[in-house]
Amino acid sequence: MRTMIKYLRQELKMSQKELGNKVGVTRQTINALENGRYNPSLFLAYDITQVFNKMLFKGDKEQYFVMEDIFIFDEDYY
Helix, strand or coil, X not given: CEECHHHHHHHCCCCHHHHHHHHCCCHXXXXXXXXXXXXXXXXXXHHHHHHHHHHHHCCCXXXXXXXXXXXXXXXXXX
């Protein structure tokens, strides 16, 4: 699975540790997600999506991301 986490996190000038703290995981978990070494639970994927939506769009729900925008299923991998 590929993700847009690193790109979005860098757009917000947020560290891996800061994002991890916001969603209740370690910096190492965020690093593993960014590098495709870990697939998140549905709850974690939802929480990460919500953090980015709140920080990037500030309430403009017409522009919100859905999980599939951030977590990209790589069909060739499976």
